[in-house]
Amino acid sequence: MGQVYLRGLLTDGRRKSIEPMAARLGADGNRQALANFITTSPWDPAHVRAQLAWRMEAVIRPKAVVFDDTGFLKDGTASACVSRQYTGTAGKVTNCQVGVSLHLASDHASTAVNWRLFLPRTWDPASPTADPGKVARRTACGIPDGVGHVEKWQLALDMLDETRS
Template sequence: MGTEGAVRVWSGWFVEFFASLAGVFGRVDRRRTAMAYLKALLAPVERKNGWQIAEHAGHTTPDRVQWFLSRPTWMADQLRDCVRSFVAVHLGRPDGVLVLDETAFLKKGAKPAGVARQYAGITGQIENCQVMVFCAYATDAGRALTDREPYVPAVWTPDAQRCREAEIPRACASGVVTKPELGRRMVERCRRAGIPSGWVAADSAYGQDRRLRAALERRRIPYVMAVPVDETVVTHGTGPLRADALTAGVPLVFERRSCGTGTKGQRRYDWALAEVTWPGGTENDGPRRGFVHLLPVRRSTSDPSQSACFTVHTRTGTPSARPSG
């Protein structure tokens, strides 16, 4: 399908999606404002401020858009559920991937809900920011965000008054919920909502959490997650070893493969695969029946000392070239 055909399909989806939101915004004028606002955000508007967005939407002033954004004019959770239903119909595939990740929003002051000095991935430093955990869905038909959860740091939970003023729900303010636990909840919601998925994927912030991995294994959900090099693994011929010690001390067969096309062409790495187990598994420190634990190792082609490790829980017999849940 060419670009023009893809745009036509997308435009049809966009109109169809907003037609399904009649109950989310309460009034048709609010739904139309939301539609015009999103179209302006996606359009090649030079500066997406109130005046230029209003001009693109055909309004004489930005008052309507500003009023829409400054008031609770829609039901966020109901909108999320509508997005999930739409994604399941139009993008759903049995081998779809649920991807867990987080985004930091830099803030000033101490009033915004959940704001604290914490690690911000967008800068790689400790910043005053909010952190939101997201669950995305990806298939060969497209990708979309399907859920979100705000992370409430420990400095907030003892202060009930502060949480009330910031309108943090009581369930979120009752105690610290880790980011991996938020991710697990979102995976469960997506699956209950009927989004077909074969895999869960995440970076090492989630992969190193064995409780998350064990929860997915209990539900027989395949996953692939990055882990730090100090992750402890066990092979049939070794005792417990750090992952980097395993890759350095056990002969592994590497094969050069591409991770896909990047800005500079094919992103090629050397890959090796070891069958392992890790402490804390769900069945006598090993995978459940019919499943296997694997440790893929990715090594730089230009500097073999640079490597990364991943944990995989998948069904026995899954081919390594094109995994299938």
């Protein structure tokens, strides 16, 4: 299902969520199988990221490691880690998710090889600024109990350590 999901991400179409991708994929677009792959498959993403970094290091011959944070604008509240926060994507504080990524870069190419979803303090039950509604949605969003708020700079250092290893 990984290949089918990737094909769905690379096909034309504005929406890259499961339902619209499944519709565009025709016979391969089993919505239930795609949803299961994304939400409950037991594969470890660290192994995928490690293999990607290993392969891209050989191709790109990086001269730099670049960190970035990117906002994913959201209208609703169903997605994990959505909160009112600043994002350069919109140039203001707005309702969004934020992803932190590590890229290998050279003069001619770059690629993201590691990434994390930023969990705002409002989603962390141990935070004094926790929002009870957001904390209650953690289970539905698949956020494990032991996962809490980590500053973006610390996420970047953790990804660097993981990628180097």
